[in-house]
Amino acid sequence: MEEQDFFFGLEGPLEAVPAAGQMRAANLRGFSNYVRARGGAPRRILAQHGLDPMVLADPDAHISCQQVAAMFEYCSLLFDDPLFGLHLAATQDADIFGSVTAVCRAAPDLRAAIASLIRYLPVAHSPEAQLELVDDGGMAELRWVVGADLGFNDQANYQAMMLILLLLRTVSGQRFRAAWVQFSADPSPRELIEIEALLGTAVRPRAPGSAIGFSATLLDLPIATANRLTYRLVGGYLGRLRLFNHADMAERARSYVRGALPAGTCAIERCADRMGLSVRTLQSRLAAHDLHFSDLVEEQREQLARIYLRQTPMPIDEVAERLGYAEQTSFGRAFKRWTGQTPRQFRQG
Structure with a gap:
């Protein structure tokens, strides 16, 4: 391609996309410090679950979803913490989703931000995340399921719920208000009180899938950090990755x-x-x-x-x-x- 034939471009993808059953290692951001503060040995725990401890320094590395889910369940038992995934996520932030967060922040309104999350999270973060938005005009639901069989994975589900709520609140300038959330876990009454306090909303446990319910009027919230250039550039790049993922x-x-x-x-x-x-x-x-x-x-x-x-x-x-x-x-x-x-x-x- 000659120089005059294009305005701007990259030589190719900056990173390969995660394969089936994989996720970005960014989900482990803060894991080392959190586990160490609880008296654990993070590198040993990673190695015990077949994960290279070096991934702690590389958020763009691709790791096994199943191994991460199993490790979180192990930590829950090791530290006698039935809400380990939720507590870990409370120390993290929305930037764990990397470029997906960037394009959501640059979106013109919350509807476009959620559409970007649905479209690009399976491409840039993990293909096992399958999301959809259901909008009946009154209440809206952001629903998601995990495509792979991860076995018992309550802790990974807790982490995902908190991180997605953090993303929605971050891009909306803290104006997003969930009416309720639901997930498949079956916490005790005491745990349920803590979960609702941490998530800041009502919780519906023992549900068939994960979802966040909210007023559909919030979809029209303008995003204060909207930036058309960033939205189109990063969105365009992720769109190409999405096509590449099917190549x-x-x-x-x-x-x-x-x-x-x-x-x-x-x-x-x-x-x-x-x-x-x-x-x-x-x-x-x-x-x-x-x-x-x-x-x-x-x-x-x-x-x-x-x-x-x-x-x-x-x-x-x-x-x-x-x-x-x-x-x-x-x-x-x-x-x-x-x-x-x-x-x-x-x-x-």
């Missing part, structure tokens, strides 16, 4: 390579992990498209090289390094094989 395996791997090459983190093992697959499964699925992972790396190296040389002033040795070449001469030979020109000739052409 075939080859396109998903290709997009990973495009984003990982400049970061110096491109490896088939990392790609497979981001997509929730084993290396062998990824290789076999690429083979179904008559492709090897190395083919995708070569293809993306050429495309990125053309962009860097034609559209940026980046020195050629830095271009080579960005594309994973140890030496500029190796890059030069590869580029001439692709184009019949040296990098310098291409840039001057």
Whole structure:
């Protein structure tokens, strides 16, 4: 694509989307401090549940929803805290949802913010979150279910309820008022009193699914932080990710390579992990498209090289390094094989 052909764009997705059964590690923000304050060993607890303790430092890492749910239930028993998920969420904030929160804050009104949450949370945060808005003109309900079978997961449900309420209150400037919430958990009468105090609304336990009920008139609340540019830019990016999420395996791997090459983190093992697959499964699925992972790396190296040389002033040795070449001469030979020109000739052409 030539420079004059577009106004603004990215070279590719900044991150691969979470695979089925995965979520962003941002849900563990504050987990370490909270567990440590209770006398626990957060890194040991993570490792016991098959989670790499390094995810605590990387909110954009993708982790197993099932492992997180099991870990929260374990913590509930370990600390004798039947509301562990709710108490953890009370130390967190709406920014856990990352770019989804950003586009919701930039939306023109609460209806658009909720539509963005419904549309993009399954893409950017976890595909297991399936939400819908039901508006009968009087009362509205934001409902959600978890697509995967997580087993017993009351604590994860408590956390999700608090975080979604925090998001709605944050984007509305604290003007959002829930009439009630519902979830499947069956708390004791004493726990129910505390839950209602923490959530700030009436609670309907033992329900078939999770929901937040509120007056439909709140949907027209204008958002004080509305920003049309941010809304369109971030929403446009997430919209592209949404399309990408439905793309075939080859396109998903290709997009990973495009984003990982400049970061110096491109490896088939990392790609497979981001997509929730084993290396062998990824290789076999690429083979179904008559492709090897190395083919995708070569293809993306050429495309990125053309962009860097034609559209940026980046020195050629830095271009080579960005594309994973140890030496500029190796890059030069590869580029001439692709184009019949040296990098310098291409840039001057």
